[in-house]
Amino acid sequence: MNNLKNYLQMDISLMMRKNPKKLSLKKQVKLIQLMNNLFSSGFTLTEIVNFLSKSGLVEQGFTQVMYKDLTEGKNLSEILDHLGFSKNVVTQVSLADYHGNIEQSLNLIEINLRKILDVRKKIIQVATYPVILIFFLIAIMVGLNKYLFEQNDSENYASFFVRNLPQIFFIGSVFISILIICILIYFKRKKSINNYQLIMNVPFISSVVQTYLTAYYAREWGNLIGQGIEMNCIVSLMQGQKNKLFSELGFEFSEQMKKGQEFSKQVESYSFFKRELALIIEYGEMKSKLGKELEIYSDECWNEFFIKIDRYLQLIQPAIFLFVALMIIMIYAAMLLPIYQNMEGFI
Numbered sequence: 001m002n003n004l005k006n007y008l009q010m011d012i013s014l015m016m017r018k019n020p021k022k023l024s025l026k027k028q029v030k031l032i033q034l035m036n037n038l039f040s041s042g043f044t045l046t047e048i049v050n051f052l053s054k055s056g057l058v059e060q061g062f063t064q065v066m067y068k069d070l071t072e073g074k075n076l077s078e079i080l081d082h083l084g085f086s087k088n089v090v091t092q093v094s095l096a097d098y099h100g101n102i103e104q105s106l107n108l109i110e111i112n113l114r115k116i117l118d119v120r121k122k123i124i125q126v127a128t129y130p131v132i133l134i135f136f137l138i139a140i141m142v143g144l145n146k147y148l149f150e151q152n153d154s155e156n157y158a159s160f161f162v163r164n165l166p167q168i169f170f171i172g173s174v175f176i177s178i179l180i181i182c183i184l185i186y187f188k189r190k191k192s193i194n195n196y197q198l199i200m201n202v203p204f205i206s207s208v209v210q211t212y213l214t215a216y217y218a219r220e221w222g223n224l225i226g227q228g229i230e231m232n233c234i235v236s237l238m239q240g241q242k243n244k245l246f247s248e249l250g251f252e253f254s255e256q257m258k259k260g261q262e263f264s265k266q267v268e269s270y271s272f273f274k275r276e277l278a279l280i281i282e283y284g285e286m287k288s289k290l291g292k293e294l295e296i297y298s299d300e301c302w303n304e305f306f307i308k309i310d311r312y313l314q315l316i317q318p319a320i321f322l323f324v325a326l327m328i329i330m331i332y333a334a335m336l337l338p339i340y341q342n343m344e345g346f347i
Helices: 002-009 012-016 025-040 045-055 060-071 076-082 087-099 102-147 157-189 192-199 205-226 231-239 244-258 263-268 275-287 290-346
Strands: none
Touching: 025 045, 025 102, 045 060, 060 076, 076 087, 087 102, 087 205, 102 157, 102 205, 102 290, 192 205, 192 244, 205 231, 205 275, 205 290, 231 244, 244 263, 263 275, 275 290
8 A cells, every 4th residue: 555655646747767878880880880979078977967968969868878977977888888888899988998998899899880780781781672572472372272272173393382482482581580589598508708609610600700709809919918917907808898708708808817828728729710810829928919900900900890791791682582483483483383284184
């Protein structure tokens, strides 16, 4: 009863206030760009939040979240995490607090987010028209099944396939959905390191994931090492990050370092890193230029990663159109084969 009274006495404005949704990718790019520009102009984090709140460049709900987090003593990485940025971005910003290259990190995050946004747009552009065609084909097959094949008693492989395609498509979609859910549940229960080691056995995907992880870790390690941070400190920082793989690697590196194993040998033992990364670490340590070399290598890997993504996207549309063409051929075969069979009967 007391709970009901408290609920009825609650301020209506509080009841109607909704938690803001997570920032969309497009808005994330805009926010990172604004922050990068303001940091470059000498603004502090408090001044940036005040400016964004008064300027109206970012929605009021999000600036209120940022201001609230700021008053609670949270840093930039924790604020971005609250706004819905990915764990990878949050980890990059968190590490920037230690190596000091916040502007460089934000600039890299902005570039990568823009490229990811472009990739997402390309996927929509490439897939929209073929997917609409597929749904039209399924509708045509349902119509043929109802109005044409019911009047035709002859059965052949094409008509059987066309007759049952809607059911096959539905069952296949349900099966794939269940399979994806099972895989996600399995991955969630396992260590991230084991999951990525397993992904390395999957063709095509393994190459993309390996290039991405190599670029990501080479950049972050390069930034930290370039600022003179000792490897023991870097490993400790890794253990406290929200990125699960980053944290697990930190604990495993720490255990191996206690056994006297070199950092380059540890990196080499993971199949989800390119072999060149371990070689660069090994030779870079000898020349005391490891930080800069890792940053240069990271830039090359990022370029390679987005080139691979673009190349695979170019294969999606032809593959879908090939499927559509096969469906059209099957429809024609289902319609014409009975006619030819009847003509043979007359002859």
